Amino acid sequence: MSAHPRLSLNQATIKYASLAEALDVTAAAGYGAIGVWREPVADVGLDRAVELVAASGLRVSTLCRGGFFTAEPGPERQRALDDNRRAVEETAALAAAGAPGSRPVLVLVAGGLPQGSRDLVGARLRAQEAVAELAPFAAEAGVTLAIEPMNPIYAADRGVVSTLGQALDVAEQCGPEVGVVVDTFHVWWDPQVAAEVARAGASGRIATYQVCDWITPLPADSLLARGYPGDGHVDFAHLTRLVTDAGYDGDIEVEIFNQQVWDTPYPEVADRVARAFDAEVAPAL
Amino acid sequence: MSAHPRLSLNQATIKYASLAEALDVTAAAGYGAIGVWREPVADVGLDRAVELVAASGLRVSTLCRGGFFTAEPGPERQRALDDNRRAVEETAALAAAGAPGSRPVLVLVAGGLPQGSRDLVGARLRAQEAVAELAPFAAEAGVTLAIEPMNPIYAADRGVVSTLGQALDVAEQCGPEVGVVVDTFHVWWDPQVAAEVARAGASGRIATYQVCDWITPLPADSLLARGYPGDGHVDFAHLTRLVTDAGYDGDIEVEIFNQQVWDTPYPEVADRVARAFDAEVAPAL
Numbered sequence: 127m128s129a130h131p132r133l134s135l136n137q138a139t140i141k142y143a144s145l146a147e148a149l150d151v152t153a154a155a156g157y158g159a160i161g162v163w164r165e166p167v168a169d170v171g172l173d174r175a176v177e178l179v180a181a182s183g184l185r186v187s188t189l190c191r192g193g194f195f196t197a198e199p200g201p202e203r204q205r206a207l208d209d210n211r212r213a214v215e216e217t218a219a220l221a222a223a224g225a226p227g228s229r230p231v232l233v234l235v236a237g238g239l240p241q242g243s244r245d246l247v248g249a250r251l252r253a254q255e256a257v258a259e260l261a262p263f264a265a266e267a268g269v270t271l272a273i274e275p276m277n278p279i280y281a282a283d284r285g286v287v288s289t290l291g292q293a294l295d296v297a298e299q300c301g302p303e304v305g306v307v308v309d310t311f312h313v314w315w316d317p318q319v320a321a322e323v324a325r326a327g328a329s330g331r332i333a334t335y336q337v338c339d340w341i342t343p344l345p346a347d348s349l350l351a352r353g354y355p356g357d358g359h360v361d362f363a364h365l366t367r368l369v370t371d372a373g374y375d376g377d378i379e380v381e382i383f384n385q386q387v388w389d390t391p392y393p394e395v396a397d398r399v400a401r402a403f404d405a406e407v408a409p410a411l
Numbered sequence: 412m413s414a415h416p417r418l419s420l421n422q423a424t425i426k427y428a429s430l431a432e433a434l435d436v437t438a439a440a441g442y443g444a445i446g447v448w449r450e451p452v453a454d455v456g457l458d459r460a461v462e463l464v465a466a467s468g469l470r471v472s473t474l475c476r477g478g479f480f481t482a483e484p485g486p487e488r489q490r491a492l493d494d495n496r497r498a499v500e501e502t503a504a505l506a507a508a509g510a511p512g513s514r515p516v517l518v519l520v521a522g523g524l525p526q527g528s529r530d531l532v533g534a535r536l537r538a539q540e541a542v543a544e545l546a547p548f549a550a551e552a553g554v555t556l557a558i559e560p561m562n563p564i565y566a567a568d569r570g571v572v573s574t575l576g577q578a579l580d581v582a583e584q585c586g587p588e589v590g591v592v593v594d595t596f597h598v599w600w601d602p603q604v605a606a607e608v609a610r611a612g613a614s615g616r617i618a619t620y621q622v623c624d625w626i627t628p629l630p631a632d633s634l635l636a637r638g639y640p641g642d643g644h645v646d647f648a649h650l651t652r653l654v655t656d657a658g659y660d661g662d663i664e665v666e667i668f669n670q671q672v673w674d675t676p677y678p679e680v681a682d683r684v685a686r687a688f689d690a691e692v693a694p695a696l
Binding site for chain 2: 277279316
């Protein structure tokens with residue numbers, strides 16, 4: 127079997143797989159790259175994870191994910207910053223272990239409003255300050271911080287960075303090495319998406335491109351409202367051309383949070399993802 | 412009983428009430444104004460609705476709603492435009508029947524992607540063309556068209572106008588009398604909300620201000636993810652100050668789509684809305 131040379135399987139798409147299983151399934155399906163999550167890395171420990179990645183022959187396209195740093199100054203915020211520094215180190219180690227072309231990119235999700243708070247402006251400011259504090263440490267480690275704007279559906283409880291334009295504003299405040307994630311699920315609706323993708327490309331800040339579809343009706347758990355490319359409403363040809371025209375030529379991850387997908391045997395998922403990518407994304411590359 | 416002089420009960424908050432019931436409940440709860448929906452008006456006919464509104468002594472703050480005009484050129488689009496012209500006439504008639512200070516404002520929801528289409532750019536363009544076509548007719552009737560940007564959660568299936576900035580872009584293309592709706596549920600997450608509310612105010616385009624809360628976890632039907640002010644994550648003081656600073660001094664509607672609210676006796680809802688408004692919105696006026 128083979129998959130498109132730029133296709134990467136984000137591990138969240140086969141959420142219940144261990145790191146070893148995920149690497150095996152991804153390699154066996156003919157992919158060249160994988161997007162790794164921290165939890166399965168932690169399950170085996172970083173040293174073992176590095177060995178497994180090196181043995182897989184796969185590129186590492188990103189590590190998901192750091193962030194969640196909207197807390198007020200205090201112990202919780204300090205813990206978040208410390209944890210993000212560890213995530214930076216993990217990113218560097220895993221990318222170094224991956225096949226040539228691996229990308230030391232750490233995806234950052236800002237986090238939601240602190241419990242009981244409605245101060246969205248303040249939470250956003252604290253997220254920006256956290257990125258600014260981490261940026262020199264990441265640059266030293268050769269790691270790109272990639273701020274992921276999240277669909278506004280998650281603004282309260284998961285990610286207070288809501289648009290690509292906002293993510294770019296933060297990145298520009300925080301340093302030349304800070305980038306952004308362009309994820310179709312999160313940005314497809316944005317009237318400014320064409321201008322902001324071009325802006326991100328012009329400053330070399332597209333750190334990764336992730337694809338999955340927006341499906342309706344939304345499932346009861348809206349976090350899982352994602353589908354294989356082609357199953358929903360996203361115009362992948364349009365968005366992929368924007369990203370390509372903006373100069374991004376790296377790996378493209380398929381990342382699908384969806385209970386039905388998670389309940390499907392991993393090799394079936396890997397195969398289905400590769401076919402959906404070929405049909406919906408590849409023609410626009 | 413009395414309610415804040417600027418408070419208006421949007422009829423969708425007591426969805427199952429007939430027009431007569433809604434007017435009675437709203438007046439009995441001491442409100443000065445009501446936001447009327449077209450369906451209960453149609454149930455009794457426009458002539459009877461005009462009589463009922465006139466007898467109620469209430470101001471009419473808006474008529475909800477027109478729009479749903481993203482179809483490709485053809486009979487469906489023509490039907491939508493014809494229906495919107497009727498909605499303009501209804502708006503003028505009901506506002507004329509209402510107490511002094513009634514506002515001839517027709518709320519417009521753009522509609523979603525046509526069945527099977529992923530061409531969001533095209534749907535948005537057609538929505539703009541429809542507003543442009545209706546604008547002279549509305550101006551002639553003395554009716555303000557109020558484009559309602561909808562939370563991006565509805566971009567696929569309900570409203571392709573997703574941000575206040577986008578709604579203002581459309582309004583500015585369509586004429587000086589075209590306005591926008593500022594609805595906290597739809598705009599609270601927007602990083603540009605302060606700038607765009609100010610922009611809307613500067614050009615006199617804030618046609619109405621609607622308030623309800625964003626609650627989490629989202630219910631299974633995400634259309635109903637709205638709560639009484641104070642029950643969720645929206646910073647009403649912040650947003651209300653923005654709208655006030657932008658010069659808006661008209662009625663403020665509370666519009667809540669929520670099954671539990673709909674299942675509550677209407678007078679209880681009217682009372683609860685008035686108290687929530689006093690606690691969350693009024694202090695910022």
